[in-house]
Amino acid sequence: MPRANINRRQFLAAAATLGATPLWARPQGTSSRVTSNERRDLFPEGVASGDPQPDSVILWTRRPFEADTTSSRLLIELSDDDSFKHVLASATAPVSAASDWTCRALVGNLKPASVYWYRFTDELGMTSRVGRTLTAPAQNDPRPVKFAFISCQNANFGSQHAYRRMIFEDERAPESERLGFVLHLGDFIYEIVWYPQDRPQGMYDRKIHDIVHYPHGEKIQDFHIPTTLEDYRAIYRAYLHDPDLQDARARWPFVPMWDNHEFSWSGWQSLQVFDGTTRPAQTRKVAAMQAFFEYQPARLRKSSGPGLERFDPPHVVNAPIAQFDSHGLGQEPNNLAALASLTGYRALRWGRHVELMITDQRSYRSEEPTGRPEAQEFVSKDFPELIPQEVLEILDAGRLYNGMKPPDTIRYGNRDIANFRKQEPPQTILGAEQKAWFLNRLKTSTATWKVWGNTTGTLDFRVDPQRLPPGLTQPWPGAGYAGFGGGDHSTAYVERAEIYQFVRGEGITGFATVAGDRHSFWAGLAAETLPPKAFDPIGIAYVVGSISAPGLVEALEYKLPKDHPLRQLFLAQRPGKAKPEPAINMLLRHGVRSCLDYQLTGDIERARSLSNPELAPHLAFLDMGGHGYATVRASADTWECEFVCLPRPIERVARRDGGPLLYRVVHRTPLWKKGERPQLEQSVVEGNPALSL
Ligand SMILES: [Fe+2]
Numbered sequence: 001m002p003r004a005n006i007n008r009r010q011f012l013a014a015a016a017t018l019g020a021t022p023l024w025a026r027p028q029g030t031s032s033r034v035t036s037n038e039r040r041d042l043f044p045e046g047v048a049s050g051d052p053q054p055d056s057v058i059l060w061t062r063r064p065f066e067a068d069t070t071s072s073r074l075l076i077e078l079s080d081d082d083s084f085k086h087v088l089a090s091a092t093a094p095v096s097a098a099s100d101w102t103c104r105a106l107v108g109n110l111k112p113a114s115v116y117w118y119r120f121t122d123e124l125g126m127t128s129r130v131g132r133t134l135t136a137p138a139q140n141d142p143r144p145v146k147f148a149f150i151s152c153q154n155a156n157f158g159s160q161h162a163y164r165r166m167i168f169e170d171e172r173a174p175e176s177e178r179l180g181f182v183l184h185l186g187d188f189i190y191e192i193v194w195y196p197q198d199r200p201q202g203m204y205d206r207k208i209h210d211i212v213h214y215p216h217g218e219k220i221q222d223f224h225i226p227t228t229l230e231d232y233r234a235i236y237r238a239y240l241h242d243p244d245l246q247d248a249r250a251r252w253p254f255v256p257m258w259d260n261h262e263f264s265w266s267g268w269q270s271l272q273v274f275d276g277t278t279r280p281a282q283t284r285k286v287a288a289m290q291a292f293f294e295y296q297p298a299r300l301r302k303s304s305g306p307g308l309e310r311f312d313p314p315h316v317v318n319a320p321i322a323q324f325d326s327h328g329l330g331q332e333p334n335n336l337a338a339l340a341s342l343t344g345y346r347a348l349r350w351g352r353h354v355e356l357m358i359t360d361q362r363s364y365r366s367e368e369p370t371g372r373p374e375a376q377e378f379v380s381k382d383f384p385e386l387i388p389q390e391v392l393e394i395l396d397a398g399r400l401y402n403g404m405k406p407p408d409t410i411r412y413g414n415r416d417i418a419n420f421r422k423q424e425p426p427q428t429i430l431g432a433e434q435k436a437w438f439l440n441r442l443k444t445s446t447a448t449w450k451v452w453g454n455t456t457g458t459l460d461f462r463v464d465p466q467r468l469p470p471g472l473t474q475p476w477p478g479a480g481y482a483g484f485g486g487g488d489h490s491t492a493y494v495e496r497a498e499i500y501q502f503v504r505g506e507g508i509t510g511f512a513t514v515a516g517d518r519h520s521f522w523a524g525l526a527a528e529t530l531p532p533k534a535f536d537p538i539g540i541a542y543v544v545g546s547i548s549a550p551g552l553v554e555a556l557e558y559k560l561p562k563d564h565p566l567r568q569l570f571l572a573q574r575p576g577k578a579k580p581e582p583a584i585n586m587l588l589r590h591g592v593r594s595c596l597d598y599q600l601t602g603d604i605e606r607a608r609s610l611s612n613p614e615l616a617p618h619l620a621f622l623d624m625g626g627h628g629y630a631t632v633r634a635s636a637d638t639w640e641c642e643f644v645c646l647p648r649p650i651e652r653v654a655r656r657d658g659g660p661l662l663y664r665v666v667h668r669t670p671l672w673k674k675g676e677r678p679q680l681e682q683s684v685v686e687g688n689p690a691l692s693l
Pocket of ligand 1: 151152186187517518519549
């Protein structure tokens with residue numbers, strides 16, 4: 001394989017902009033002079049690597065020292081064997097209290113598609129555990145690319161043994177079928193933390209684990225949020241003490257992107273929203289970005305410019321944000337500085353077949369309309385979670401609705417409610433600048449598969465309450481279909497249409513979206529509109545179940561009243577079964593009539609025969625209660641995505657295989673040609689996903 005043609009000087013410049021200590025690999029290895037003295041306790045967060053390219057990868061560790069030390073140096077070694085007889089690169093890198101003792105090093109001049117081992121040694125001769133990493137294949141490499149995508153791990157009340165299963169299967173796979181990297185689509189941490197005494201009753205099915213007490217923190221309702229850099233650092237450390245996550249980071253390079261919880265639950269730009277109040281939080285956004293930079297080795301761009309080891313945050317204050325431009329971007333200077341403190345959107349390439357375009361769904365987005373207090377008018381206890389689709393469309397489009405003739409009021413049941421979005425620009429999630437970058441990247445990509453690493457989902461949630469039999473509950477207040485509250489591209493209709501029309505207009509094929517955030521498994525087709533409008537998919541789209549964070553099914557089991565007249569649409573309670581079944585999977589895939597029949601008969605085939613064919617032609621698979629991970633195998637002619645679903649991860653399963661599986665389902669898509677419709681071929685390989693089909 002040819003080496004990527006980047007010279008040493010360019011490499012050093014690249015390392016500097018990433019804030020990484022550079023190591024330049026030699027062609028021939030020499031035996032290490034370090035006597036291994038592995039002390040994992042001195043490197044308590046383990047080792048990691050990130051964002052591999054054909055010639056380079058970033059290495060990471062943390063080596064904290066006592067309070068009377070302010071800085072030290074670590075020797076980094078990278079070898080092509082795990083006993084370090086062929087050390088190809090070594091250098092020392094500083095660690096200091098200023099970056100919370102974290103260390104980043106960029107190793108260059110590596111061979112593509114190769115496995116390497118690395119370790120760190122402190123000045124006392126104590127070594128970290130040995131990490132394994134891989135470089136990306138060269139751009140002309142025709143071999144299939146395999147990777148995993150994951151999201152949403154909650155160490156406060158969940159276990160991360162899905163990683164154990166990933167490791168177990170990867171170790172047993174033939175070399176050519178092993179994972180090249182792990183795409184982490186956010187919620188690596190949950191910044192909202194309950195201390196055990198805050199919720200003696202636990203959270204849903206789970207006990208609260210005592211993982212962190214914020215040095216500063218703020219208590220809201222019964223949970224705590226970080227307020228300072230020290231707090232954000234503390235939560236990363238707490239998460240990284242998980243043995244399964246630590247082993248995964250030591251086995252594969254990760255490609256991480258933040259979602260909401262790396263900063264704030266309902267946060268957008270540098271604002272936080274709690275208890276219906278939006279407040280400026282520029283200092284917290286910068287602290288969140290700094291901690292991400294320190295704990296996640298990745299090719300991120302910091303505004304402090306070149307600097308080998310430190311983030312050097314911009315100084316900001318929490319100033320109110322009053323002026324928003326026509327893309328909803330708050331013009332307040334501290335907001336702009338906080339957002340610019342770290343830029344995460346980026347593209348990475350693996351061989352001939354995969355270009356991964358990762359976007360930031362939180363930093364540049366406009367305010368989410370259904371999160372506004374005025375939108376509460378469109379929420380009814382009679383119809384939990386459901387909002388009429390036409391309401392969602394009107395609120396999304398703002399002044400652009402109906403050819404720039406938005407209505408003054410929106411009909412909801414027998415009321416006309418003011419259209420509070422009438423004068424405002426349409427919603428954007430990407431923001432103008434990032435969207436221009438993304439569309440250009442899509443257009444110019446030469447990879448077979450253009451993969452959108454979108455931390456949030458794009459597939460529509462739809463329900464057909466207009467087909468409920470009369471008399472079961474109150475009349476449905478909408479005109480037709482219902483969606484769920486917004487927050488992602490399933491209700492950012494205008495922006496999603498702009499992206500999909502671009503894909504169609506440019507004749508782009510092999511467009512595949514992989515997403516997280518929803519704590520559920522979804523496989524489907526990317527389409528701008530659904531029946532009765534045109535259904536004309538332009539790509540494939542997936543969402544992965546959470547590693548461990550509770551999903552909607554678990555929440556509904558606790559929150560939905562037992563006597564709610566529509567409970568059977570969400571949870572089927574069949575005789576002889578202790579736990580209700582996730583009817584919501586059938587609801588979104590087949591509609592209300594299937595759910596009502598299933599509750600009555602328990603006959604899944606018969607219930608499916610009552611499917612509403614117009615409801616969800618975009619969906620092939622849906623599990624609102626599933627946990628686990630997904631893998632992709634992308635080749636010259638086929639995309640294969642496998643969902644590996646584990647039982648609810650309430651307690652850690654310490655078995656080497658990560659415990660039993662619930663199911664393994666594969667969706668296969670032959671590469672389509674321009675103008676052809678993509679297809680999903682489904683096969684259930686193991687287990688029975690029942691209501692998900
Ligand atoms: Fe999440």
